[in-house]
Amino acid sequence: MDRNAKPQKRALTPRGAATKRRIVEAAASLIYARGVERVSLDDVMEASGASKSQLYHYFDNKDGLVREVIELQASRILQTNALHFERLDSFAALHAWREAMVAANRAWGGVGGCPLGSLANDLAAQSEQARRQLDQSFAAWGMVIEAGLSRMKEMGQLRSCVDARGMAVAVLAAIQGGILLSKTTRNSEPLELALDMALSHIERHAV
Amino acid sequence: MDRNAKPQKRALTPRGAATKRRIVEAAASLIYARGVERVSLDDVMEASGASKSQLYHYFDNKDGLVREVIELQASRILQTNALHFERLDSFAALHAWREAMVAANRAWGGVGGCPLGSLANDLAAQSEQARRQLDQSFAAWGMVIEAGLSRMKEMGQLRSCVDARGMAVAVLAAIQGGILLSKTTRNSEPLELALDMALSHIERHAV
């Protein structure tokens, strides 16, 4: 019952919280562009304007920083997707979401891939801790999609026998695979084809 | 027209070719398990029983080795998939292929992901050379699938208006996304759901 067994979070002042956020955001950008292994703490120091001791003041080590980067990217994706799925009420809304995904992919130049997907590929086999965290992030993302599909069921737009969860997982897979291929081919077409397959899979279960 | 502008391949004796193959295979295993950045040349030396000078005798540098690893993994995947698609003649055969993919994924323990997909995620944004190589590998894979679908069109099992190429790309995306999620969740279910979506997408276009 020793409260120090795991040192509890220290109290962060507003300045400290801002610095910490600056570091995580800088690290997230760099890692998104290059991958975990190609980003050194010196890179993060330069990009965030923080010193070495600040990094170790706010994070246990590089893994600890990466943990927070995963959290940040997951929260960003959930936020964006929740906008589309929380009020999902029609197939037209689904297509609007499709367009938004493709537009976003085009805007990145299709270069970076999915922030979560890249991290999952990088870390799932390297760190059980990271794998679990990413698994939960994907699960949360899937639940956002599932909630939208369930809503369509309730509204009588999808057949009641539809497995919303399974469908959400398949849609998520289409997103991930589509983005990966688009990143490799530098063209949004694969993502579009994958999303169209996913949408037609959903529409096939329309009432 | 200087023939030395790019030093042509040196003549390899059987022993040399065997050593080179041993090195590439060892590197492929390590990179598959850990990713390019987490494999050092010393690791490859140890795993292949080769010395440093051998590595630099057979490859320009680490990038050159990675290039050959990509080639090896692509050829392995093409070979496996060609078995299923070259003679693709029915929806039953398509389902058999699905089972084979899932079984393979289970056999790896769902740990490693797709050798090409992992490399693409790792390298597409880091090296234009590697990106092109991986793009071509995916294209070749897609063409194997497309050829099978075209065959089914010719046999009158798929409607003639079907876009075999687009469908092949979508199927490939489902594979990649499914494998990535399965690797993250350590469970083959996501891959199964993604493949089922892809198959039902194809079957929806049956005559």
Next chain:
DNA sequence: TTCAAAGTGGACTGTCCAGTCCATTTCTTA
């Protein structure tokens, strides 16, 4: 106003790593 905690600066360490270099052994062929 004071002082402890929070925050910051940056030099330093030990290790790891890609790539170089040169000496030696094994093969091939003339």
Next chain:
DNA sequence: TAAGAAATGGACTGGACAGTCCACTTTGAA
């Protein structure tokens, strides 16, 4: 069988990196 080419061994270098350490500055609450 001699000589040149191919193959191999392994020490060495320069730089990059995660993580440590200690001194200094700022903040905020009593």
